[in-house]
Amino acid sequence: MQLIGTIVKGIGGFYYVEAADSVYECKARGIFRKEKISPLVGDCVEITVNDNSKGTIDIIKPRKSELIRPPIANVDKIFIVASIVEPMPNTSVIDMMTAIAMHKGIEPSIIISKSDLSDIGWLYDIYTTTGLDVFCVSPVTGEGIDAVREALRDHISAFTGNSGVGKSTLLNGLDKGLGLNTGEISEKLGRGRHTTRHVELFKINGGYVADTPGFTSIDIENGDFISKDELPFCFNEFLPYLGKCRFSSCAHINDMGCKIVEAVENRIISKSRHENYTSMYNSVKNIKSWQLD
Ligand SMILES: Nc1nc2c(ncn2[C@@H]2O[C@H](COP(=O)(O)OP(=O)(O)OP(=O)(O)O)[C@@H](O)[C@H]2O)c(=O)[nH]1
Ligand SMILES: [Mg+2]
Numbered sequence: 011m012q013l014i015g016t017i018v019k020g021i022g023g024f025y026y027v028e029a030a031d032s033v034y035e036c037k038a039r040g041i042f043r044k045e046k047i048s049p050l051v052g053d054c055v056e057i058t059v060n061d062n063s064k065g066t067i068d069i070i071k072p073r074k075s076e077l078i079r080p081p082i083a084n085v086d087k088i089f090i091v092a093s094i095v096e097p098m099p100n101t102s103v104i105d106m107m108t109a110i111a112m113h114k115g116i117e118p119s120i121i122i123s124k125s126d127l128s129d130i131g132w133l134y135d136i137y138t139t140t141g142l143d144v145f146c147v148s149p150v151t152g153e154g155i156d157a158v159r160e161a162l163r164d165h166i167s168a169f170t171g172n173s174g175v176g177k178s179t180l181l182n183g184l185d186k187g188l189g190l191n192t193g194e195i196s197e198k199l200g201r202g203r204h205t206t207r208h209v210e211l212f213k214i215n216g217g218y219v220a221d222t223p224g225f226t227s228i229d230i231e232n233g234d235f236i237s238k239d240e241l242p243f244c245f246n247e248f249l250p251y252l253g254k255c256r257f258s259s260c261a262h263i264n265d266m267g268c269k270i271v272e273a274v275e276n277r278i279i280s281k282s283r284h285e286n287y288t289s290m291y292n293s294v295k296n297i298k299s300w301q302l303d
């Protein structure tokens with residue numbers, strides 16, 4: 011029997027493919043190894059299922075997008091989860107993530123978690139100026155859960171963010187049946203660091219969402235390099251101003267006649283976002299793409 015499905019999990023050389031409302035344990039054909047292609051969670055695949063309900067992946071359909079960390083294909087939306095208390099949010103990491111997502115043509119959104127524990131105002135104020143979707147959630151009070159569930163509808167999405175921000179807790183809140191492991195944040199006890207160990211897609215509201223292990227540091231990998239000319243296009247709230255500055259070579263840092271700098275002065279664009287743009291710009295401006303190879 012031949013079916014088309016989605017890889018929802020990959021462990022120890024086996025891929026679990028959801029197709030026609032069942033999940034099949036599959037092996038990849040040897041040809042992929044020869045061609046140095048590895049199937050990814052999120053891949054749309056054609057499989058052949060034998061009498062024992064075991065399958066073989068025959069074809070991997072072309073990918074719409076590909077993330078390196080977390081490793082997932084065909085993601086439509088990235089939800090960057092930032093906790094308002096420990097682990098404290100780092101806006102430069104958030105802004106790098108939103109830029110990388112935009113660069114890959116994936117829609118970024120911000121989830122501010124643990125809204126029951128502290129006032130989320132300052133972080134909300136920064137991100138509400140970006141034009142991106144911002145959700146404030148707490149699985150404890152139930153705030154924001156329905157809004158996130160609605161945003162997941164019919165898409166492949168990924169939750170990303172530091173270990174301990176509450177990605178798995180939020181998923182449990184979205185679907186009470188999941189029962190994912192969550193961890194206390196306690197370095198002394200040595201628990202709560204990377205409670206989630208592998209990437210897995212869960213079906214919610216007709217879409218798939220990935221729970222992913224939190225990152226502790228963020229490296230710009232080769233595929234994630236954004237050149238200085240592309241960078242302004244990776245800041246959503248800059249888009250309406252691009253092409254309108256006095257000089258066509260405007261770097262939008264402190265240039266004369268810059269419409270973006272003007273919008274920062276008028277508090278239409280957040281100062282924090284512009285500062286993080288400036289440091290990203292300064293770190294890439296002297297790198298040529300041939301230096302990355
Ligand atoms: N009060 C409160 N606690 C929360 C909330 N969300 C998560 N927590 C707690 O924060 C801790 C970490 O949550 P996890 O869901 O394991 O975090 P994670 O992002 O999945 O972490 P990794 O899997 O390690 O990447 C747990 O003790 C949760 O109970 C929230 O909205 N409010
Ligand atoms: Mg987790």
Ligand SMILES: [Zn+2]
Binds near residue numbers: 260265269271
């Ligand atoms: Zn400018």
